[in-house]
Amino acid sequence: MSLAVSDLDRPSLRDRLTGLVRTRPAAAADRSVVLLHDVTKTYPNGNVALRDVDLRIPEGDFVFLVGPSGAGKSTLIKLLIRDELATRGTVLLDGQDLSRLPRRQVPKVRRKIGIVFQDFKLLPTKTVWENVAFALEVTGTPGRRIRPAVDRVLALVGLTAQAKQYPSQLSGGEQQRTAIARALVHDPRVIIADEPTGNLDPLISWEIIQLLLRINELGVTVFMATHNAEVVNALRKRVVALEEGRVIRDEVGGGYHRQD
Amino acid sequence: MIRFVAFSIRRAWQGFWRNAVMSLAATATMILMLLLLAGFWIIQSGLTAGLQFVEQKVEVVADLNDSVTPTQVAAIEAAMHAHPEVSDVTFVSKADALASFRATLEAQGEQDLTQYLDTNPLHPSINVKLKDPRVFGTVLDDLRASDGVARDGVKDIHSLVDNLLTVTNVLRTAGLVILLVIGLIVLFIIVNTIRLAVFARSEEIEVMRLVGASDAFIRWPFVFEGAFVGILGAAVTLAVLAVVADPLGRFMFDFFRVLPLHFGSLARDLVLLVAGAGIGLGVFGSWLSVRTYLIR
Numbered sequence: 088m089s090l091a092v093s094d095l096d097r098p099s100l101r102d103r104l105t106g107l108v109r110t111r112p113a114a115a116a117d118r119s120v121v122l123l124h125d126v127t128k129t130y131p132n133g134n135v136a137l138r139d140v141d142l143r144i145p146e147g148d149f150v151f152l153v154g155p156s157g158a159g160k161s162t163l164i165k166l167l168i169r170d171e172l173a174t175r176g177t178v179l180l181d182g183q184d185l186s187r188l189p190r191r192q193v194p195k196v197r198r199k200i201g202i203v204f205q206d207f208k209l210l211p212t213k214t215v216w217e218n219v220a221f222a223l224e225v226t227g228t229p230g231r232r233i234r235p236a237v238d239r240v241l242a243l244v245g246l247t248a249q250a251k252q253y254p255s256q257l258s259g260g261e262q263q264r265t266a267i268a269r270a271l272v273h274d275p276r277v278i279i280a281d282e283p284t285g286n287l288d289p290l291i292s293w294e295i296i297q298l299l300l301r302i303n304e305l306g307v308t309v310f311m312a313t314h315n316a317e318v319v320n321a322l323r324k325r326v327v328a329l330e331e332g333r334v335i336r337d338e339v340g341g342g343y344h345r346q347d
Numbered sequence: 348m349i350r351f352v353a354f355s356i357r358r359a360w361q362g363f364w365r366n367a368v369m370s371l372a373a374t375a376t377m378i379l380m381l382l383l384l385a386g387f388w389i390i391q392s393g394l395t396a397g398l399q400f401v402e403q404k405v406e407v408v409a410d411l412n413d414s415v416t417p418t419q420v421a422a423i424e425a426a427m428h429a430h431p432e433v434s435d436v437t438f439v440s441k442a443d444a445l446a447s448f449r450a451t452l453e454a455q456g457e458q459d460l461t462q463y464l465d466t467n468p469l470h471p472s473i474n475v476k477l478k479d480p481r482v483f484g485t486v487l488d489d490l491r492a493s494d495g496v497a498r499d500g501v502k503d504i505h506s507l508v509d510n511l512l513t514v515t516n517v518l519r520t521a522g523l524v525i526l527l528v529i530g531l532i533v534l535f536i537i538v539n540t541i542r543l544a545v546f547a548r549s550e551e552i553e554v555m556r557l558v559g560a561s562d563a564f565i566r567w568p569f570v571f572e573g574a575f576v577g578i579l580g581a582a583v584t585l586a587v588l589a590v591v592a593d594p595l596g597r598f599m600f601d602f603f604r605v606l607p608l609h610f611g612s613l614a615r616d617l618v619l620l621v622a623g624a625g626i627g628l629g630v631f632g633s634w635l636s637v638r639t640y641l642i643r
Contacts (some may be wrong), residue, residue, distance in 0.1 A: 101418065195561035212365040220375065224358075226561035227351070235448055 108139045119143050119179070120308045121167060126176035126317070128162050128332075136162035146276070146312060151319050152275040152312040153343045154329035156304045160312040163282050163329070167310075168200055169193055181276050198226060201270025201278040201307075205285035207262045209254040211230075214260075216241065216250040217232070219269045228305050240268040244298060260291035267298060278310040292318065319343035351563070355404060359571035362548070369544040369575065376540040377580030377629070378587075379619050380533040385588060387529045388620055394522045394614055398515040405480035407419035409490045410470045413441065420473070426493065427475050432484040435476040445468035480508050484505055498642055534628060542641035543630030545640075552640045562641050569633045577629025581622045588617065 113286055121144040128137040137159045144150050152271060155319035165171040166178050169185045177245050180186045181199050188196060209218050216237060223233045241247050244264040264285060270278055280299065296318050303309045313319060320342045328336035328343075363370045376640075410418070420438050427436045439447070445467050452459050473496075475486060483505070490501045555565045592614075 147628070182453040191561070194556075195559045197557065200559075202557050208550065208557075210551055210554060215354070222558035224566050225555045225566060227354075227561075231351075269558070322418065 118146050120148075121310065122177075122179040123163075123166075124177045124179075125174045126166065126173065126178060128159075128166060129174045134328055135333055137166075137173075139199055140329075140332070142327060142334065142337070143331045144277070144308060146308055147303070148234070149300070149309045149324045150311070151322075151324055151326045152310065152329065153314070153316075153319060153326055156308040158329040160329055161281065161334040162332075165250065165280055167279055168197060168202060172338055194226070194254050196275050199276045199340060201275035203263070203266050203268075203270050203278065203280040206280035207254070207266045207286075208244045209262055209265055211254055214251050214253055215246055215257070215265050215268075218254070218265055218273050222269050222272050237268075237274055240272045243271065243302075258291070259287050260294055261309075263287065263295050264298060265289075267295070267302070271302065271307070275307060277310060278302060280309065280311040280313075282312055282314065284313065284318070289317070296322070351567070354564075355567040355571050358568035360504055360573060362568060362572050363575050366544070367525075370546050370572070371642045373540045373544045374580050374583075376578050377576055377625060378583050380537050381580055381584040381625055382587065384624060385408040385584060385617055385621055389528055389613070390615065391526045392616075392638070393520045395519060398477060398624060399510070402480050402515060402643045403476070405477065405504070405511065407471045407475040407477065407483075407486055407490065407501065407504060409475070410494075411472055411495050412497050412500075413470060414496035419493075420471075422494045423473055423495065426489060427486070428475070429589060430486055430489070431475055431517055432479070432482045434478040435473045437476075439472045439474060440467055441467045441471050444471065455468060467565055471507060474502075481512060509590060526573030533624070537628045541576070541629065542636040542639075545569060545633065545636035549640060552637070554642075565641060566634070566637050569637045570630055573629035574626055574629075575629070577626035578622075580629070581625030584621050584625070588621070616631055 120140065122144040123140050126137055126140040126142075129135050140159075140163070142163075154160055154162065162171065166173055166185070167180060169180075170179075172186050180196055183192075183196055183301065185196065206270045208279065210221065213221060219240060220233050220237045223236060228236075238247070241250055241263070244267055246261060246264055246268060249257060249261060249265075257265065263286075267278070267283075278299065283299070284295050287295060292315060299309050299311065300322075323340040326335060326336065326343060409423070424436050424438065427433050445461065448469060449459055449461060452461075473490070475490070477483065477486070485501065487501055491497055552565055
C-alpha cells in the first residue's frame with residue numbers, strides 16, 4: 088500500500104473556502120490522514136498508556152475519541168503531534184512515519200496538523216489577529232500572504248469584529264474560536280482537538296461543535312477527544328472508545344456510554 | 348536569510364517590550380552584575396599595578412666612600428650599565444642624599460633636625476634598579492668589588508626581595524581568584540535571570556512548537572533578545588562608569604599618578620570587558636535557556 092501523498096490533487100482550504108473545490112480523484116477514498124498500527128506506548132516509569140492500538144482515519148472523516156480519564160486519549164494525541172514517540176508499532180500522519188522522521192522534519196509535519204486544546208493556549212500579550220498570524224509568522228510565511236490568510240480564517244470562525252481584542256477581553260467561546268482559527272490558518276490536513284469544550288458551558292460547547300462540523304464539511308479531517316456524552320450521542324459520528332490503553336469500540340454512529 | 352534575520356530582530360524587539368517587566372528586570376540585573384564585574388576588575392588592575400610598582404621600587408644600593416672620585420663613579424656606572432639585568436643606574440651625591448632625607452622628613456611632618464649638624468653625615472651612593480627584582484646576576488658581587496664602594500656598603504637584599512615577592516604573589520593570586528569567583532557569580536546570576544525570563548514565556552515557545560515553527564525560528568528571536576539585553580545593559584553600565592570615572596579619577600589622582608597604570612588602555616579594556624561580557628552572556632544565556640525547550 089502506498090501512502091505517499093502529493094499535495095497536488097488535494098483541494099486546499101483556500102480553494103474550498105473560495106468555492107474552487109476541485110473534484111477529488113477516486114484514489115483519495117482509501118487514503119488515511121492518520122494511521123496507527125499495533126501501537127504500544129510505555130512511559131519510562133513503566134506506565135503502559137496504549138496497548139496494540141490500531142486506528143485508521145480517512146481523509147474528511149469526523150471522529151470522536153472517548154474514554155475515561157487515564158484511558159490514553161492524551162497519549163494518543165501526543166503521539167499524533169509527535170510530542171511522544173511510540174514504543175512499538177507505527178504512527179503514520181499523512182503517510183509519514185513519525186518514528187522515522189528526522190528531528191528537522193518534525194515542524195513540517197506539525198504544520199499539517201491544527202491543534203486545539205481545552206485551555207486554548209492563546210498568548211495574552213497578543214491580539215486575536217496577532218495570535219492567529221503568529222502561527223504563520225513563526226513558520227516563515229511571507230508577510231503579504233499572512234494578512235489575507237488571517238482575515239479569511241477569522242471570517243470563517245466569526246471573529247472579524249474581535250480581531251483587535253486581547254484574549255482576556257473575550258468570552259471562553261470566542262477564545263476557543265480564536266484557537267481554532269489559529270489551528271486552521273495553516274490549511275492543515277487534520278484538526279486534532281483535545282477536549283475543546285472542556286472549559287465551556289453547554290450552549291457555547293455546541294457553538295464550537297457546530298464550527299468544527301462546518302470545518303469538517305469544508306473537507307478538513309477532525310479528530311476530537313471529548314468527555315461530552317451529549318454531543319457524541321447527538322451527532323452519531325464515528326466514535327473510538329479507549330479504555331486502559333486499548334480500543335474497546337470503534338463504530339460509526341456510536342454513542343458514549345459514560346460509566347463514571 | 349536577510350528576511351529571517353529581520354524577522355528575528357523584529358520579534359526580539361517585540362518580545363523585549365511586550366514582556367517589559369521581565370526584560371527590564373533582566374537588564375537591571377545585567378547592569379548591576381556588569382558594574383560589579385567592572386568594579387572588581389578596576390580594583391584588580393589597581394592591585395596589579397600597585398604590586399608592580401612596589402616590585403620596581405626594589406633597588407640595590409651601594410654606599411660609596413665619602414672620598415669617591417667622579418672617575419670612580421663613572422666607572423661603576425658604566426660597569427653596571429653593562430649588566431643585562433640592570434634597568435637604571437643613578438648616582439646620589441652627599442648633597443642629594445641630604446636633600447631627599449629632608450624632603451622625606453618634611454613629608455612625614457617631622458621636625459628637621461639635620462640643620463643642627465655641622466657636617467653632612469650621609470654617604471653618597473649608587474642606586475641600581477633591576478629589570479626583574481628576582482634576577483641579580485653578578486650585580487651584587489661586582490658592586491662590592493668596585494673601587495670607591497664602602498666596606499659592607501652593599502646589603503644583601505636576596506631574602507628581603509624573596510619575602511616581598513612572596514607577599515606580592517599571594518596578593519596577585521588572591522586578586523585573580525576573587526576576580527574569577529566574581530566572574531562566575533556574574534555568569535550564573537545573569538544566565539539564571541535570562542532563564543527565568545525565557546521560562547516566563549515557555550507557553551509562547553510551546554505554541555510555536557505546536558504550530559510547526561522550526562528550531563531556528565524559535566531560537567534566534569530569543570538569542571537576539573538576549574543580545575539586546577546585553578547591549579542595553581553594557582551601554583548603561585559604561586555610561587554609569589563614564590559619569591563616575593571623572594570624580595573618582597580626581598579623588599584617586601595621586602594614587603593613579605604614582606602607579607604605572609595606563610588610563611587609556613584601562614578604559615579600552617574596560618569597554619571591551621563590559622560590552623563583551625554583556626552581549627556574550629546575554630546571547631549565551633538565551634541560547635542555553637531556549638535549548639531546554641527545544642531538546643525533546
